[in-house]
Amino acid sequence: MVIKKICCLGAGYVGGPTCSVMALKCPDITVTVVDKSKDRISQWNSDKLPIYEPGLDEVVRECRGRNLFFSTDIETAIKEADLIFISVNTPTKTFGNGKGRAADLKYVEGAARMIAEVATGNKIVVEKSTVPVRAAESILNILRANNRPGVSYQILSNPEFLAEGTAIDDLLYADRVLIGGEETPEGHAAIEELCWVYEHWISRRNIITTNTWSSELSKLAANAFLAQRISSINSLSAVCEATGADISEVARAVGLDSRIGSKFLQASVGFGGSCFQKDILNLVYICECLNLPEVAAYWQQVIDMNEYQKSRFSAKVIESLFNTVSDKQITILGFAFKKDTGDTRESPAIHVCTTLLDEGAKLHIYDPKVESSQIVDDLTHPSVTEEPEKVKNSITIHNDPYKATMGTHAIVLCTEWDEFMTLDYERIYKSMMKPAHIFDGRKILDHDSLIKIGFQVQTIGKRLARPLLARSWGSSHQA
Ligand code: NAI
CATH class of the missing domain: 3.40.50.720 (NAD(P)-binding Rossmann-like Domain)
Structure with a gap:
């Protein structure tokens, strides 16, 4: 299959910028970003985009109406697409089992059910949302349980590593792109298709392929490591205030060790953002469910310190x-x-x-x-x-x-x-x-x-x- 049309479910902080850059770099592919929210889509189609991100306006201006479209017609976009990104929100559950820790997958499930309902032909479905390990299995179960003749699916995990505030640069010059898939010939073929899309602008050397579960876990692990560095330096900032040491001097001295590195060692009032806390809580919950209480307690400390x-x-x-x-x-x-x-x-x-x-x-x-x-x-x-x-x-x-x-x-x-x-x-x-x-x-x-x-x-x-x-x-x- 040659990918000609991409659809992205979810026009948020990830779906919007990611697909805009994809459209910019892949003029041979039509990219349609859809969302349930009419408001959000009309903002994406206006002069005042729903999110502020340096460089985003320029990219959208160049591609919108050419090979980048924002729409609420989810059904048509799914039907026409060869490859579908699921880029919907995965907030922390606020009720029931796992309340306050587990990821609420209702939007991911909703997206999967929508795809199952309307898809025709062969589709590659790509999990871009950050999800618990083995979430792809649940998506696949929903898709295959509702399968109709002539429809087949491959599920890939392709977590997003962009950081808000630098999203466009992060996408254009990604340190790495991670793609996980099933370890079968069909799985490998689907991975190759998505690699081909990214190879429009990312060197193959920087595209890593793994099995699905490694890919899902790597995203949670990366955020846990990043947040852990902030909590570590912040914990030492309290020691500095009590002793007269200066955390900037300590961070510099520590960061010059090439094994440690100097990035993400800036002490502050604490980390925020939609991801770090949510993803670590999710990791903690997974560890508890896997009967690994020591591991859960270890990562919980990163949140507690924050x-x-x-x-x-x-x-x-x-x-x-x-x-x-x-x-x-x-x-x-x-x-x-x-x-x-x-x-x-x-x-x-x-x-x-x-x-x-x-x-x-x-x-x-x-x-x-x-x-x-x-x-x-x-x-x-x-x-x-x-x-x-x-x-x-x-x-x-x-x-x-x-x-x-x-x-x-x-x-x-x-x-x-x-x-x-x-x-x-x-x-x-x-x-x-x-x-x-x-x-x-x-x-x-x-x-x-x-x-x-x-x-x-x-x-x-x-x-x-x-x-x-x-x-x-x-x-x-x-x-
Ligand atoms: P967001 O809340 O900004 O956007 C999600 C969008 O999905 C919303 O506009 C919502 O209306 C839409 N949506 C929900 N269900 C839908 C459906 N069935 N069909 C169509 N649209 C639907 O969320 P954001 O920040 O873009 O995050 C998305 C995912 O990416 C999350 O899993 C998050 O953890 C992950 N992520 C976020 C990063 C960030 O910096 N915000 C960075 C890397 C990953």
Whole structure:
């Protein structure tokens, strides 16, 4: 079979960018991205795409209407496609067995049932969503149990390793593409078909093929390793604050060991995003089901350490503001879970804001890319508050960082947006209440110059100037 038409179920953070790049690099293939959400599809067909990702607008502009289409006509797209990506969401279950840990596969199952209902001819179905090990078996069971004459399926696992904020580059210059399939002649043939698609722009050397289960597990393993590095450096940041060591110096010294490497060793307020926590919880659940409690406990610690870091940072803010933030005006700089994305899923900013709101603070929030409605939704969600109206009355969302900081007692920096490094902090200082505090949860600011301006500065993994009050108490004790 020569692949001429590709369909992707799910026009989200993965389906959209992945298929856009595929269309860009494979002008001989027609790529149709479909979604159940009419809203999302109409945004993909508009000038304002539903997600912000550097470089994405340009790619979509070049391909849309040429060989890239966004549609809600799922049935036709499935019928016509030779190869179908399943790129739907796989959130953590919020109910029943495995609640809070297992992956909820209802959307994957829904996608499989849709394919089974309408497919004609031979189809290669590719799991792009991150799924538990052996999920492909369940998909295949659904497809084959509903099989009709003349229809045959091959299932591949092709997990996505892109990171939000750098998705286009990650897709264009992928470190590796991983394709898992059945160890049969038909399975190998299907793997070759998908390899051929990627070989339009990825060198064959960087395309790894494995059996299906290795491929599924590799995605969970990769995210677990990445998150583990963050939790490891964050755990040591607490030791630094207690001892006077500096986590940036420690990270540099450790990272220069070529066996360890320097990437992903940046201490911070904690990791966020839709994947790390969800995928590790999923791994933990799988281990428990496989009767491997020690392995489950090992990976659970990565999550626990992340929770600890978020709480530790929030507690530090409150403690430094003389142990009360009730009715204090606090600026939150950055709400997205990291820079260069508008995505707020599991953003540490939600944790920080919720803690401060619970303590009675009034928040002034600024993020260059997150929509106001998203911030309100996140902070009034039933999982974070029982008093949505009170929260709404306690937050103001700004579209200018200078307005967001005017008259406030403290700035809490939650996202490492580049623009926060070049703000006019002299001007900001002048407009704030005194003492003016700044809490750099991402370690991106020039702390020495902020201290010179007059700020009380606190960050992660390093002791800076002590708060005024503590200093004057200290000196009076010595007198
Ligand atoms: P998303 O929530 O942004 O998008 C999923 C889309 O699928 C939604 O628009 C939803 O309406 C649609 N959908 C659900 N069921 C459908 C169906 N039966 N037919 C058509 N559309 C359907 O999710 P996102 O972030 O794109 O993630 C998708 C998968 O990729 C998840 O398994 C995730 O773990 C994985 N992943 C995500 C990465 C990320 O950075 N967001 C990176 C790598 C993997």
